[in-house]
Amino acid sequence: MAELVLALETSCDETAAAVVEGGRVVRSSVVASQVDLHARYGGVVPEIAGRAHLERVLPVVAEALGRAGLGVGDGPRLQGVGATVGPGLVGSLLVGVSAAKALALAWGVPFVGVNHLEGHLYASLLEAPELPAPAVVLLVSGGHTLLVALEGPGRYHLLGGTLDDAAGEAFDKVARYLGLGYPGGPALEAAARAGDPRALRLPRPMLEEGLDLSFSGLKTAVVTKVRAQPQCPTPDVAASFQEAVVDVLVHKALAAAAASGARAICLAGGVGANGPLRERLAAAAGAAGLAVYLPSPAMCTDNAAMIAAAAAARLAAHGPDGLDAGAEPGLGFPGT
Ligand code: KG4
Ligand code: ZN
Numbered sequence: 415m416a417e418l419v420l421a422l423e424t425s426c427d428e429t430a431a432a433v434v435e436g437g438r439v440v441r442s443s444v445v446a447s448q449v450d451l452h453a454r455y456g457g458v459v460p461e462i463a464g465r466a467h468l469e470r471v472l473p474v475v476a477e478a479l480g481r482a483g484l485g486v487g488d489g490p491r492l493q494g495v496g497a498t499v500g501p502g503l504v505g506s507l508l509v510g511v512s513a514a515k516a517l518a519l520a521w522g523v524p525f526v527g528v529n530h531l532e533g534h535l536y537a538s539l540l541e542a543p544e545l546p547a548p549a550v551v552l553l554v555s556g557g558h559t560l561l562v563a564l565e566g567p568g569r570y571h572l573l574g575g576t577l578d579d580a581a582g583e584a585f586d587k588v589a590r591y592l593g594l595g596y597p598g599g600p601a602l603e604a605a606a607r608a609g610d611p612r613a614l615r616l617p618r619p620m621l622e623e624g625l626d627l628s629f630s631g632l633k634t635a636v637v638t639k640v641r642a643q644p645q646c647p648t649p650d651v652a653a654s655f656q657e658a659v660v661d662v663l664v665h666k667a668l669a670a671a672a673a674s675g676a677r678a679i680c681l682a683g684g685v686g687a688n689g690p691l692r693e694r695l696a697a698a699a700g701a702a703g704l705a706v707y708l709p710s711p712a713m714c715t716d717n718a719a720m721i722a723a724a725a726a727a728r729l730a731a732h733g734p735d736g737l738d739a740g741a742e743p744g745l746g747f748p749g750t
Pocket of ligand 2: 716
């Protein structure tokens with residue numbers, strides 16, 4: 415019991431809670447998605463997200479405890495309670511942080527604040543503890559696109575990142591432009607299956623320019639090309655855009671591995687659920703003699719198990735955080 419950490423994740427539009435044992439074994443992981451609530455607005459509406467978190471957070475915590483074979487009465491025997499403190503939507507973060515602090519206070523156990531981006535790094539360590547180090551993590555989500563050198567739990571540094579839009583944001587914006595609905599990434603991937611990736615000639619931004627990335631120009635290029643070739647079928651546009659993003663991500667991940675002497679590459683973040691990205695990254699890493707790790711799609715997208723794993727490691731390395739800790743919506747990558 416002393417090895418169990420409960421964590422909450424409410425940074426965006428998933429209300430999640432999980433119990434992890436020894437920082438490595440997932441005892442339960444519950445994710446309540448709000449996709450249905452935001453779909454008709456074409457994107458996440460912060461006020462709706464905050465309210466939905468408030469309604470769902472306690473049932474989700476109760477379910478996570480129950481699935482781990484625990485009850486509320488077992489709380490005092492937990493090692494700690496963690497929550498994502500940032501980055502994210504302030505009204506959403508506050509729900510998880512406040513609930514976690516209240517539970518920690520009531521149970522008399524430590525509270526640990528977790529950086530959401532650090533959490534995504536722990537997703538790969540949870541599923542593949544044998545991952546050879548050093549590794550490069552390609553963290554591609556709706557809010558972030560980062561290349562991180564990972565030496566081991568708690569030991570990592572930033573190699574590069576997007577200078578403007580995140581990869582997932584570009585997927586979402588192009589999907590919206592093409593009228594494919596929300597959430598954009600999976601909808602665009604589905605549309606692209608019937609398309610020709612060579613139909614539109616699109617740029618590969620910053621391909622040979624170091625380890626930083628840029629996606630806003632690519633999005634603009636899609637709009638410009640579609641205006642010039644309005645007859646181009648939507649699946650062809652989607653496939654051409656997806657191919658350009660995947661080309662850039664795979665190229666940069668391999669360049670980051672070469673620059674940092676990595677032995678493995680792993681994916682993290684919601685865009686890591688993208689089929690063509692997974693296939694192309696696995697093939698390219700294999701050809702370069704690198705191990706590759708592709709987390710399950712559920713571990714790519716937001717969940718609380720990765721937050722609990724990060725919380726357990728933080729607790730061991732830095733001890734608990736004070737109950738005066740608040741939400742930090744603009745938090746950057748740790749150490750930068
Ligand atoms: O990591 P995540 O669940 O939340 C953030 O921390 O942002 O990532 C969500 C992002 C969204 O932009 C979504 O469109 C994208 O991941 N995504 C995908 C796919 N599934 C989710 N993008 C491309 N292909 C997918 N299959
Ligand atoms: Zn995320």
